[in-house]
Amino acid sequence: MGLIETSMTDVLKIENLHVAVEGKPILTGVNLTIRRGETHALMGPNGSGKSTLGYAIMGHPNYEVTDGAIWLNDENVLEMAANERARAGLFMAFQRPMSIPGVKLADFLRHATTNVRNPERKEGEELIPMREFRQEMKSKMQQLQMDLDFARRYVNDGFSGGEMKRAEILQLAMLQPKFAILDETDSGLDADAVRLASQSIAEIGGAEMGLLIITHHDKLLEHNPPDFAHVMLGGRIVETGGVDLAKELHSSGYDRIRKAYPDAAAIEQVMNEEETQVAS
């Protein structure tokens, strides 16, 4: 009863975020507040800007923030390089993670874990002792029902879609960020694999993180029921609800949303037309 509660909770706050890619506006004023321990589902039709939000939060150089702010507690996230954001406790599980041939997953993760746990570490300083790291990684891999040989393979090199997603979850498990964006961690997986992924995220302590789950499916939310579900359309969040909203969108699609928010739907249409023109 005498415990200090909410005042200590980490908060990720996105205010009126505008993002452009190659000069073209994609996000047109996103507002979103995530407290550590909450799970948020982010839904929306293709091209509505969901992944862009993820990349902007992580600091991809091609995603130019033209207005708005991102705060992690009282720290200005937009002033940080991508690696500083990772060290501050932000994480994104990539929809399509990059392969790094010749670099073993275990070595990559040892370096990553060292840097994230010691944000002040300078280049060239010692990494976490090998033995200590291996033990920890081994136990996490067992928990995730992963074969230990997996860590000896090169990062995402020749991985199947399912293996990539599991490797992302392993990294999430080791790095234990404050906030994690899961960008379509369920795409390309069969129903069993999605269930396993969903369960894994819960087991590795997803509940202690602030989760932003970008998904088309409700299966990933099975073991991680969202406290909030958001719908993105035309580059902004147009509606926020609970788990029922997620279920509705999953079963009925976005027609109701488009009708309810004609201005956002109009932006969506313009963006799609531009997309088509660029493609042709």
Added chain:
Amino acid sequence: MGVTAVTDTAKFNASALDELIAKRQEPAWLVDLRRAAFETFCEKAMPSRKEEEWMRTDIRTFHLDKFDLPAELTEIPADLPSGLLTEGVDLGGRLVSYNSRTVSSELSEELKAQGVIFGSFSEVLASHPEIVRKHFAHAVDPHFDKFSAMHAAFFTTGQVLYVPRGVVVKKPLHALSLLGAGGVDLGHTLVILDEGAEATMLNETASIDESAPGLHCGAIELFVHPRARLRYINLQNWGHGVWHFAHQKGIVERDAHIQWTIGALGSKLSKVNQHVALAGVGAESEVNGVMFTEGRQHLSYHTLQHHEAPNCRSNFLYKTALQDRSRTVWRGMIKVDKDAQKTDGYQRNDNLLLTEHCRADSIPGLEIEADDVRCTHGATIGRVDEEQIFYAQCRGFTRKEAIRAIVIGFFQQVFDRIPVESVREALGKAIAVRVRDYE
């Protein structure tokens, strides 16, 4: 043209050669060889870009008259560097030369007792003239071009390793050639493994001064007699002011095996011909190359896998990463003679461009006269992907750490083929230090 040639080579002239010959008291066959090579040296003009061999390598700013013949050493600088390849390695022997003069020569008593010979060229020429005579200039042709001729006429030192029939040398032998500022190295390496012998040799070159001018004009000759197995590792780590011209050839006899690893990090400009001849039935070669260039370095490697006999295998992998405005040329050839049936030849060259203005030319080639062979080749040129860097940054890597990891990963395939741990580590470290933070 003739006038230019004379001016250019002023100090490497007939009276200098006479003086050198008078001083060294060498056997007649070698004196004759020097004189014949000198004639070729005088006849041949400096190579120009009009020649196929040199069309991608511009040496118009190289002036031989800025260099002197290697002088007698009056003093040896204190604290000569010990090289990069031998950390934690228990060596069987060690040779050090400075500006083309031998400064120390050691061989373990155990190896001496087994009949192993390891020493400077002059030492071995004096003690075992017949071994030197049987092999010297039998692999590399002194008359190939101006540089091979200059080398044969004027060389003063080098290293010779001879391992007698059936002797297996476990401990690696190390030869280190050092250059001081403005120095000239005309080193000649001669490695002879008699039938069934085995050995590992680490050959390394470095400069005392990282940016001072220097000249290396050298030759490497490796003779791997039937059933012998040689692991030869050559790290070229000259300073960035050194001109490096080298002819290198290994002759691999029946059922013999060579593993030849090249690390090329240094020099201002390199023009190297690396040649492996599979001369006996069942011979095998594996050539590995690790190159990293920066600044305005230019490294040009012409390689040949020459299948002279049937049932031989040759495997070749060069990997190069380039930064700044550096440039590399690899021109590789698998040549299969008419009688070399059942040849299995492979060559591959991968290049990683780290900056916008570097350039890698990669030119594989096949020349096949036999009809029952398998030869494959490939070359790739790629860049570090910004998405890879971002991915690693999202895992807490700094940009520089990310690029380093990607570059080291690029080399991993060739590192995996290098059996000596100290060599893998030295190359990995040397490259990691060089990789810069690009925007």
